[in-house]
Amino acid sequence: MPSDEEFVVTPWEVKGDVDYAKLVKQFGTELIDAKLLARIEKHAGELHYLLQRGIYFSHRDMNFVFDEYEKGNPFYLYNGRGPSGHTHIGHLTQFIFTKWMQDKFKCPYYLQLTDDEKFLFKFELELDQARFYAKENALDLIATGFDPKKTHLIMDSYHARTIYPLAIHVAKRITFSTAKAVFGFTNSNNIGSIFFTSFQAVPAFLHSVRVGRNVPCVIPLAIDQDAHFRVARDVLPKLGYLKPGILHSRFLPGLQQGGKMSASDPDSALFTVDPPEVIKKKLQNAFTGGRGNAAEQRKLGGQPEICSIFPNYQLVFIPQQDKLDALEQRCRSGEMLCGECKNICIDLATKFLTDHQKRREKARDKLNDFLLKEDELSIE
Amino acid sequence: MPSDEEFVVTPWEVKGDVDYAKLVKQFGTELIDAKLLARIEKHAGELHYLLQRGIYFSHRDMNFVFDEYEKGNPFYLYNGRGPSGHTHIGHLTQFIFTKWMQDKFKCPYYLQLTDDEKFLFKFELELDQARFYAKENALDLIATGFDPKKTHLIMDSYHARTIYPLAIHVAKRITFSTAKAVFGFTNSNNIGSIFFTSFQAVPAFLHSVRVGRNVPCVIPLAIDQDAHFRVARDVLPKLGYLKPGILHSRFLPGLQQGGKMSASDPDSALFTVDPPEVIKKKLQNAFTGGRGNAAEQRKLGGQPEICSIFPNYQLVFIPQQDKLDALEQRCRSGEMLCGECKNICIDLATKFLTDHQKRREKARDKLNDFLLKEDELSIE
Numbered sequence: 001m002p003s004d005e006e007f008v009v010t011p012w013e014v015k016g017d018v019d020y021a022k023l024v025k026q027f028g029t030e031l032i033d034a035k036l037l038a039r040i041e042k043h044a045g046e047l048h049y050l051l052q053r054g055i056y057f058s059h060r061d062m063n064f065v066f067d068e069y070e071k072g073n074p075f076y077l078y079n080g081r082g083p084s085g086h087t088h089i090g091h092l093t094q095f096i097f098t099k100w101m102q103d104k105f106k107c108p109y110y111l112q113l114t115d116d117e118k119f120l121f122k123f124e125l126e127l128d129q130a131r132f133y134a135k136e137n138a139l140d141l142i143a144t145g146f147d148p149k150k151t152h153l154i155m156d157s158y159h160a161r162t163i164y165p166l167a168i169h170v171a172k173r174i175t176f177s178t179a180k181a182v183f184g185f186t187n188s189n190n191i192g193s194i195f196f197t198s199f200q201a202v203p204a205f206l207h208s209v210r211v212g213r214n215v216p217c218v219i220p221l222a223i224d225q226d227a228h229f230r231v232a233r234d235v236l237p238k239l240g241y242l243k244p245g246i247l248h249s250r251f252l253p254g255l256q257q258g259g260k261m262s263a264s265d266p267d268s269a270l271f272t273v274d275p276p277e278v279i280k281k282k283l284q285n286a287f288t289g290g291r292g293n294a295a296e297q298r299k300l301g302g303q304p305e306i307c308s309i310f311p312n313y314q315l316v317f318i319p320q321q322d323k324l325d326a327l328e329q330r331c332r333s334g335e336m337l338c339g340e341c342k343n344i345c346i347d348l349a350t351k352f353l354t355d356h357q358k359r360r361e362k363a364r365d366k367l368n369d370f371l372l373k374e375d376e377l378s379i380e
Numbered sequence: 381m382p383s384d385e386e387f388v389v390t391p392w393e394v395k396g397d398v399d400y401a402k403l404v405k406q407f408g409t410e411l412i413d414a415k416l417l418a419r420i421e422k423h424a425g426e427l428h429y430l431l432q433r434g435i436y437f438s439h440r441d442m443n444f445v446f447d448e449y450e451k452g453n454p455f456y457l458y459n460g461r462g463p464s465g466h467t468h469i470g471h472l473t474q475f476i477f478t479k480w481m482q483d484k485f486k487c488p489y490y491l492q493l494t495d496d497e498k499f500l501f502k503f504e505l506e507l508d509q510a511r512f513y514a515k516e517n518a519l520d521l522i523a524t525g526f527d528p529k530k531t532h533l534i535m536d537s538y539h540a541r542t543i544y545p546l547a548i549h550v551a552k553r554i555t556f557s558t559a560k561a562v563f564g565f566t567n568s569n570n571i572g573s574i575f576f577t578s579f580q581a582v583p584a585f586l587h588s589v590r591v592g593r594n595v596p597c598v599i600p601l602a603i604d605q606d607a608h609f610r611v612a613r614d615v616l617p618k619l620g621y622l623k624p625g626i627l628h629s630r631f632l633p634g635l636q637q638g639g640k641m642s643a644s645d646p647d648s649a650l651f652t653v654d655p656p657e658v659i660k661k662k663l664q665n666a667f668t669g670g671r672g673n674a675a676e677q678r679k680l681g682g683q684p685e686i687c688s689i690f691p692n693y694q695l696v697f698i699p700q701q702d703k704l705d706a707l708e709q710r711c712r713s714g715e716m717l718c719g720e721c722k723n724i725c726i727d728l729a730t731k732f733l734t735d736h737q738k739r740r741e742k743a744r745d746k747l748n749d750f751l752l753k754e755d756e757l758s759i760e
Contacts, residue, residue, distance in 0.1 A: 116548050123552075127545060160544035165507060165537040168496050171572025172503075176556065179571050191559050192551025195575035 009224050010184060012121055014251055014260060020057065027226050029058045029248060039066050044104035049319045050097045050249070058223060058248035060233070065245035068216045069105075075216040075245065077101055078203040080112040080225070083133035084122060085263035086271045087140040090222075090252035092356075093315045095144040097249075098220050108150045110203040110372070111141055116156040117200070120192040127157060135367065140272050142363035142370060143356050152372040154206075156199055162374050166209065167198040173235045174198065182227050201232035205241035217244035222251060252315060255308045257287040270312065272360065276350045283309065283346050289331075290338040302331040302338065309338075309345050317348040389604050390564055392501055394631055394640060400437065407606050409438045409628060419446050424484035429699045430477045430629070438603060438628035440613070445625035448596045449485075455596040455625070457481055458583040460492040460605070463513035464502060465643035466651045467520040470602075470632035472736075473695045475524040477629075478600050488530045490583040490752070491521055496536040497580070500572040507537060515747065520652050522743035522750060523736050532752040534586075536579050542754050546589065547578035553615040554578065562607050581612035585621035597624035602631060632695060635688045637667040650692065652740065656730045663689065663726050669711075670718040682711040682718065689718075689725050697728040 007016030009023060024031055032051070036059065041047045043066070050056055065075050077098055081091060102109050115130035134155050141153070156163060179185055179194055208215045219229065226248060233243040254261045254268035261269035270279060289303030289310070304310040310328075318324045327344070330336040387396030389403060404411055412431070416439065421427045423446070430436055445455050457478055461471060482489050495510035514535050521533070536543060559565055559574055588595045599609060606628060613623040632641045634648035641649035650659060669683030669690070684690040690708070698704045707724070710716040 116544075120548055120552055127549065157545040157548070158541070160540035161538070164496075164540035164544055168500055168537070168572045169507070171575070172500055172570050174571050175568050176565070176571060176574060177567040180567065185556070187557040187560065188555050190552050191554045191556060191575050192548045192578065194556060195551070195571050198571065 011225050011227055014224050018251060020250065023223065024058050027058075027223070027230070029060050029223075029226065029246070032057055032059050032062075032247070036062055039063070043069065044100075046104075048097060048100045049321060050093065050315070052321065053314055054250075055093065055315065056097065056220065056247050056249050060229070060246040060248075061243055062218070062245045062247065064243075065216045065218055073216060074105060074107060075218045076107045076207045077105075077109040078112070078207075078217055078219050078244070079221045080114055080200065080203075081134075081137050081141075082114050082118050082263075083130050083137050084118040084125060085133055085266075086273050087137050088261050088263060088269035088271045089312060089316055090261040090269060091137070091263070092140060092144070092272060093252065094220060094222070094249065095141055095146075096316065099144050099146055101218070101220065102146060102150060106150075108152065108207055109146060110152045110154060110206060111138075112154045112156065112200065112203050113137060114156050114196075114200065116192070117196050119157075120190060120196055131155070131157060136273075138367055138370065139360045139363045140356075142366055143272075143359035145359075146370075148366065148369050151370055153367075153370045154203060154372050159372055159374065162206070162372065163199055163202045166202045166206065167195075169239055170201045170232065170235050171195060171198040173238055174231060178231065182231055197228050197231055200228045201235065204229065204232050204244040205236055205239070208241055214240075214242050216242055218247065219244050220247040221249065223248040224251070253308055253311050255282055255286040257308070270349055270353065272353060272356055274353060276354065279349050279353060280346050283312075283342050283349065286342070288338040288341070294337055297337055298334040301334040302336075302341075304328055304331055307331075309341060312345055312349065317345065317352055391605050391607055392563075394604050398631060400630065403603065404438050407438075407603070407610070409440050409603075409606065409626070412437055412439050412442075412627070416442055416446075419443070423449065424480075426484075428477060428480045429701060430473065430695070432701065433694055434630075435473065435695065436477065436600065436627050436629050440609070440626040440628075441623055442598070442625045442627065444623075445596045445598055453596060454485060454487060455598045456487045456587045457485075457489040458492070458587075458597055458599050458624070459601045460494055460580065460583075461514075461517050461521075462494050462498050462643075463510050463517050464498040464505060465513055465646075466653050467517050468641050468643060468649035468651045469692060469696055470641040470649060471517070471643070472520060472524070472652060473632065474600060474602070474629065475521055475526075476696065479524050479526055481598070481600065482526060482530060486530075488532065488587055489526060490532045490534060490586060491518075492534045492536065492580065492583050493517060494536050494576075494580065496572070497576050499537075500570060500576055511535070511537060516653075518747055518750065519740045519743045520736075522746055523652075523739035525739075526750075528746065528749050531750055533747075533750045534583060534752050539752055539754065542586070542752065543579055543582045546582045546586065547575075549619055550581045550612065550615050551575060551578040553618055554611060558611065562611055577608050577611055580608045581615065584609065584612050584624040585616055585619070588621055594620075594622050596622055598627065599624050600627040601629065603628040604631065633688055633691050635662055635666040637688070650729055650733070652733060652736055654733060656734065659729050659733060660726050663692075663722050663729065666722070668718040668721070674717055677717055678714040681714040682716075682721070684708055684711055687711075689721060692725055692729065697725065697732055 007018045037047060037051060079098060113134035115134045118130040119125055119127045138153050185194055204217050229246055236243055252261045259268055270282060287308045289307035291297040291300055313324055387398045417427060417431060459474060459478060478489060493514035495514045498510040499505055499507045518533050565574055584597050609626055616623055634641045639648055650662060667688045669687035671677040671680055693704055
């Protein structure tokens with residue numbers, strides 16, 4: 001069926017025009033429905049705008065997670081960041097949503113910085129570069145305002161004392177056949193990349209290991225990472241742990257026509273380290289849903305659904321729904337043209353990112369406070 | 381050629397009657413010749429009995445190692461122990477030889493205890509069991525008398541902070557194709573076992589990493605482990621490190637007819653933890669090169685070449701060549717029968733192992749002193 005083959009979604013490649021309804025079927029996940037939203041809202045006291053806007057749109061086992069929650073077994077949070085570059089607005093969206101979850105559910109959060117993954121999958125990337133970006137990305141996490149008492153940064157190559165002994169328990173239950181089928185590996189893949197998924201599985205049960213009882217885990221992440229947890233969800237019960245619940249987000253459109261935000265393409269997105277002049281230039285050059293000329297646009301209105309500026313408002317800069325609706329209305333009606341809209345976005349982005357950058361610089365001294373604590377090396 | 385297929389030698393399987401001349405050809409190693417022995421003797425001041433007796437019989441690049449030595453670039457030592465059970469006489473032979481090398485060449489020594497390997501390759505073995513044996517095996521190392529200032533114990537699952545970041549540098553350069561060809565992996569192998577060889581490669585350049593310059597490495601090990609270093613010797617130069625030199629030992633015959641010493645078969649060998657009554661029983665039941673009856677043996681003499689008692693003298697209990705020659709002569713001439721010989725062996729083994737066990741118990745407090753020191757977990 002050629003229509004099914006028009007897009008490819010793996011942890012290392014997203015190609016083609018993704019049909020989310022088909023993807024959900026292909027991966028065997030569930031759409032987040034009104035009932036689940038109501039359940040989240042009931043316990044959180046409100047609904048985050050990224051849920052309201054359908055940016056988080058799919059899930060696995062979140063009803064089980066809330067069953068446990070209602071029985072008095074609250075969950076913890078886990079997700080990751082692949083440090084091959086600086087943090088962009090898409091990554092920040094994940095931090096913003098996860099921080100909201102931590103605030104509302106008062107729960108521990110583990111962020112795994114997979115410097116090993118990026119090193120193993122990118123031939124030209126050195127481990128020291130990945131470690132550099134891991135530290136830089138961690139600053140964005142801290143600047144987002146996570147609770148230092150409840151937040152644990154894992155850097156794979158630093159925390160191997162904790163992660164490796166658990167990862168080999170996962171690895172022992174995954175054959176090369178399975179890894180091949182799920183990730184599309186061939187005989188040419190290096191043996192580190194084949195092993196890597198074992199590391200990504202560990203934080204999905206690490207908190208249970210640390211506290212000595214089974215605590216449900218919730219993983220908010222972009223849907224391309226789902227493959228890792230299809231495997232992990234199969235293995236974890238064999239080790240006596242719960243399958244993690246997952247909240248999937250959509251891919252985020254980049255600033256150019258048809259592309260996606262990509263850490264390896266600086267022009268594809270606003271990055272948290274961008275200075276005002278770069279923000280201005282990127283947004284001025286961004287692809288919009290404008291028409292051929294001003295007169296036509298006054299008549300037909302703009303098209304936010306294909307615009308690359310609009311998602312920036314949706315994801316980060318305009319959390320208030322009434323404000324976003326008003327702006328959308330002014331665009332669709334032809335009242336506001338792209339030039340004005342870009343200037344609004346430049347102002348909002350500059351203010352937001354300048355403030356973020358101040359918090360980010362202050363975070364440099366706090367990095368060690370956020371590191372996951374490990375046992376001393378000693379043989380009892 | 382069926383004759384080539386009569387034996388199989390991999391790190392996880394030794395099958396059939398090993399033809400060492402063929403094995404050396406198959407693996408592409410070199411026999412240790414008189415010239416190399418003379419070179420070792422010249423620098424060590426003497427020749428160890430395990431070299432004189434041809435127990436260490438094959439090598440890779442030891443002439444390069446001594447070229448460097450003579451230029452003022454001395455080597456360090458590395459080998460490993462797979463902790464799936466207690467230490468037997470065969471393992472002890474490796475410690476005894478390596479300690480002699482350390483004494484004579486005053487060099488650092490790294491012992492890698494591969495608890496991860498044993499866990500990943502033995503389905504029924506738990507990691508805690510492998511860790512238990514790793515600690516027990518370490519006691520035998522300490523009891524052998526290594527210099528605590530120059531000896532570094534690595535337990536893979538404890539020292540992953542140090543080993544994993546280096547292992548992924550090795551792993552990045554090994555494809556599944558290569559691992560498959562060298563180790564005979566199939567799609568059914570678990571992804572941890574496929575990755576493992578990367579861990580075994582690390583101590584072959586770890587000392588160079590720690591001191592910040594290329595130091596030659598010498599690995600005295602049983603020839604079945606050679607496959608790991610065929611791969612490592614290919615990868616290390618790509619990372620800027622030297623190929624390690626290797627000294628290969630033969631497999632050691634077990635106490636039963638035709639078998640080999642095996643950590644997973646308690647009756648196949650004397651173990652360092654065996655109490656006197658077990659030593660006595662094992663040696664009394666051991667297979668010998670005796671004849672059908674006493675009269676025949678008096679006439680024809682015994683056959684040390686097929687006896688399972690004789691190797692125990694060769695390997696550990698009679699290091700003095702003149703004493704061993706005298707005993708062999710008494711056997712071959714028919715003067716000494718197997719009963720007497722077994723009693724001699726029981727006395728020597730009991731004395732040796734009882735002394736060893738005393739030192740072994742005292743070693744329990746010293747384990748932490750021998751552990752490889754690691755950097756603190758901190759992000760600078």
